Amino acid sequence: MTHKCNQIFNCACGSKLWQSLLPKDFNPSCELNDQTEDNATESFIMHAINGGTILTMREGMNENVEAIGIKDGKICAAGSFEDVKKEFSDSVPKVEEIEGAATLIPAFIEPHVHIIPSAVINAGLDLSPFYGQQLRENVFPKDKYNFDWVKKVLTEKADNMTAGEGWILGHNMDPSLFSSGNKVINADKLDGISNSVPIYITNTSGHLAYINNAAIKVIDEHNISVEAENGSKKQKKVSTGKNGVLEELSEMVPVLKVLIETYDYENGKIKLQAKERIKQEFDKLFESAVSHGSTYMLDAALDEKQIEILKAYAKSSKSKVRIGGAYLIDSLDQLNTSIGSLGLPNSGDEDFNLSFLKLIADGSSQGLTGYQYTPYDCNENYEVFAHAEQSDFNEENEDKIKKLAEQNITGLFNYGYPIEFNGLMRIANNYGWPTMTHANGDHAIDRTLSAFKQAGITKNTIDQRRDRIEHCSLLSPSTMAEMEHLGISPSFTIGHVGYWGWNFKNTIIGQQRADQLDLCASAINNHGMRITLHSDYSVTPMGPLRYMEQAITRLMESAPNQSLEVLNPNERLTPFQALKAMTYDAAWQCHADKWVGSLEVGKCADFTILAESPLRYQNRKNMAYPAQGMRDIPVLKTFKGGKQVFVQPQESYLSNISWDNQNKALTFKYTGPKVSPPKGVEAKIWYQLQDENGDALTDKYTEPMNNVYFNRKVEICTESLSKFDSATKFYLVAGVFLQSKKADVIAASALIDKCCGTSEVNDKTSINKLQLMPSSGSISFEVPSDIQKPKNGTCWLFITDVNTNYGWDNGQVAPNLEGDGSTQGTSTDTGIYYCKNLTDELIESPIDLDSLDLELGKTYKVGICLGSNYRIAAYAVTQCVDKPQRINPIGTL
Template sequence: MPHHHHHDHNHHLGCACCGHLPKLANSDAAAQDLLGEIEQVLRKTFPQQSQQAVIFHGGPIHTMEAPASRRVEAVGIGGGVIVAAGTLQEVRAQMDRARHHVTEHHLNGHTLLPGLIDPHVHILGSALNKAWHNVSPFRGNSEKDAEISQTLNANYSIELLAGWIQSTLNEPDGKSLLKDKDGQTIWFIGYGVDPSLMTAWGNIDKTWLDDLHHGQVEGLNLAILLINASGHLAYANSAAISRIGSTSSTGVLTELDVTQAMNIVAASTTTQEQIPQGIAQVLRNAAQRGITTLFDPSMGVNDSRNCADNLELSALSLTAELGPLRLAGSLFASKNQNLDSWLCDESHWQLDLNNPPASRFSIKGIKMIYDGSNQGLTGYQKEEYDCFANPRIPPIPAVPEVPPTGKSNYEGHTGSEAFPAMLKRVLDQGWPALIHANGDRAMSDVLDSYQQAMTAPDGAIDAAKAKLLRLRVEHASLMDDAALDRMAALQLNPSFLIGHVGYWGYVFQNTIFGQSKAEMLDRCKSALDKGMRVSLHSDHFVSPLGPLRMAEQAIYRKQEGAPGKDKPILNAEETLSPEQALRAVTLDAAWHCHLDHQVGSLEPGKQADLVILEHDPMTETALPLRDIKVIATWLSGAPVRIER
């Protein structure tokens, strides 16, 4: 059977969802140095503040509790937790009874909410990118804008991409390029390139890249490597192909070659050394967007040589301890060998569903990836992608080694390595599962597998267990009514990458899928109506961090990639109310992550994780939610401070 697509992480990085991560260090000594460096950078960037006893009042305060959020006059915090929420008089009395020496904080009309949560991001993959060039559709027109844009660049095109690369190559001394330790090569590495969001679908290959620049730079061979936003693909010029030892004739790299390229780049340039600064940048960006909790579903992609030693997890746990927000996550598995590591009793990293109230880092499940990315044309479909079945002019380039239906990462796996068998093993050990599924065929296969794994010998579905484990389907992009009904019956919960509607909706509808199939994207309202709990996520680095932006895209479902000022709506029946959308980035996101005992709403006893916003996102404002200014975040009752 062909071996090219097996999510085998010893040599392969898979899609963005795996956290696309080369090795972080090449030796144990380098690993210790990296952790020391991360600690130093985080202590400097986020000086820890002491907890305060405060009564907040003087602006809208939304508790986001279930079943309905209350708007209260005041909230009191002390000892790191929420002490009271209610009228100012009640809160003052309760703070008094709790013997807190209180200061009062007048909100001046600003809005107080529980800290925002992104339940699916790739922290180290995003940090790694910071050493490279942003060539994504979320880059503004200057390199400064690159970090912060939550808006598509309307001029994103293959010509604009060429211009960005040229302007970097024209800098004096090649200052933004990365020198290779081989002494012969200098690298331009770009991340986030997305042909699907270009004004005309870009066909990037070796010929195009070679034409961008002839001759050497600073007396060195110029290697150009662009990594596709899906993480499944990369594009290389002749010098890069030769440096990584690839046999690709087209310069379009898949699977093994992408891994090989990234491992070489990480080890032979200063990429690894820039990771601590990259982590600080990701955390700063998250805090500035109002986030107090991040969930990384693909922790431990590399280095699981044995149970107790995983550099990625050590780095993430240190990041949570010293950063401006708390972290939880799940452990990545592509085959039984990974499960052997994670599920063994000696593992240093144990499941912790009821983590202590003040803890900053916890492990909540196992993540598996069933297929690829719909916008990358690798999500697994029941029928051929419309852009292949009804070819466009000019034609959309197919992905090398992937059929026109996309494909499963478990094709040809049998016995205990088959997907349903692995999933059953996870659930039988009492671990929650988070399964990535994008295509409609992937959705139905994953639902079949969940059903099989949850069916007892007597044929009954163990729904109580499902409820307890809060089983997730990540992205759950395409669902017809039958899939929604099955999900509800199996007590599964969807976490939607809502940018599929906001950012990619137009290209899905007009190019990739056609009208009727695009209507099945991210059916948030239907999922809620059927009794499921829904969360919204960024899958950062795939789309920008910003829970308010995600809520906005769920409330309005505008196709931001459409030309012109007035953006069409994608399936208006699936829009959410502001409260529903905000709950999907607060309490229900916390519930999905088994953190709702700790965070997600302003209720007494929970951690005092707060965000203060300039305007109230619960009211239908004239302002897009993503443009509401974040005034401050608080973590466990202490204000977050960020040093420049």
């Protein structure tokens, strides 16, 4: 396996592939399509009552307060509710209550992401091993992540296209995580998908791409055309690699440019679709960040174009996040040319701040380009090298001996060493710029520490500079001691442990080196370092609660049969250490602690509200690893500068379901919309076990809800019920129960198999793909086709003001609206604009709203109500728009 660097980085986070895909006329001032309402900042108080928690993280401590006050987008007070109220003596502020298990914490910080490259590449077809926050194979056990799955996804796309219509871009395919089958990919293998539609797939490591013979044909025709145009004048041909395998950007980018020129830019419509898709991906990326509770993102590899785009976004009144950045340096010449024009580091503001220079020392360990002292244990197709014993060396084992001799892949170093690399670090220090240096392999980390030392960087400047090593995968006690001595802090891609740990241990680097991965606890406990955890998005999915879970459990999620194997348990963090790494210490490491990271007076009012505290979270399904499942704690709301930038669509659903057949015990969680019952009415949930015909197997149980967003763990112990004992499968059903109203409509259900002890089906009541369009007088949305309507009741669709609470004007009675039995009129005095009986049909097509007086740009609540007592099972919040939001086919540019 031969790599050619040529000053082009050998890892996904340094790849400049996105530059070829970004339309040349992409306008940073107007292309970002954010629909957040531009409301003026409000003054209000967040008040913890009835067991609710407000955790400030003040000075990095586990400090709870009763209330915080917000004025002009900043924290103006924190402490007791009475003391906070005194800060509002000139007005009566709005008060929002945090109740029950709900927990308010400082907003999370994403300390290492790649915003624009991810948005651009994500416009293609997702071939990654991830489904949300999980490994795809763990969500769909019968659908193995291997080439057969990749082929199925690509074939479905190709079957809907014809030759000449376009080409398919696939991204983030990761053969290192293929669980079965051959991991060799080339043009001949891709021809089993299509021999007419060109296909281009990038490997998640960023150093390989694959094209089929249809793409090779396009390239060959391009080369012939160029040769004909230039006559005898020689032109360098665009290489199609070795049987369609493209190595490094020097081969990948020219092929990509030909495909773009051939299909995208000769057809205005296709070009427009590409721009629209990229705009959508920008929106999705920022929405994903705030939906996971993050309001600060540090982009770890910026150039001038990206700085222009992101600064324009961050300064926009519609920005959902704050952005920090690191300027990418790819050579000594570039640094000498650009350093004078960059200005001073950390001279930005709370919206946008350029904090670091970024160096990329090596590649990725899962891509076999991280720079190691000892060769990898496998070849480029992830075939493990033979580990022959002395007795094996005989003529019969000639192939084994040959393989052992080929064990020489140690990865790559991206800069000339030591002159160029040490020179980069020295110039950065001379100009006062902190550096964040990508280094995965143990050899790359040692060279990085040597460069820091040669540049004169010491612990004396740690708080001023805050130099970092990114990913910092393979550590040892000696390298950590040197980092402590020099004042260098690590930022760990914790997914290396969670997602790739088993493969590192058993295929890529072996047990001994795998135990050196992401030594989080040692860095904190033994060397006093302030660490962070990151996604390196889009290398792994964004999700701070997931990073915390993987750092706390260190479970290897790609282990066969989801066996609960822990990688080096001594390196597990405590929940508080993990939370601090994602908030207080992340703000410090990103030079953003003057603005975010804790809820202290004078800092930005950036916070998120979780359904339960990650510090108290305990998953009953696997008591040995109580933090397992922490990634699924619902993020209810996120605020940036006192403005709400995300609210969780309120759904009813069951999760974390586990059946103990021996003890006849069931554990589960039920999450539903916030309940605000009328005075004197007690809110509870009810749940029951039923057979497949809907007949009761147990009595109905009720549990207090505490009037909060609800995430509940309960146990059902069944007695000697012969009907239940004879059933092999049963349904768990749950919903809202209001004591005086006798309401027991179904809000969610799940089918449980006694044999395997877990939920086979997990239904939820939800509103999907919601669009409210007053100009066309219609609303369109989707609801699950198998939603269970009440046997003796009705099912309603409703539209209300966004602030109308649970139930009809909190009265919990039928709305007094005019109209016939199927479609009701409006009653704006109660905040209800529309109500339709869905007893006989479920709406999946636009509904006529000509009679409604809805305002363009205003936000409304649209939901489903189950039962004659009008209990809301799910709702979503949407903004009126003047035209449908375009959804282009994924994967086609």
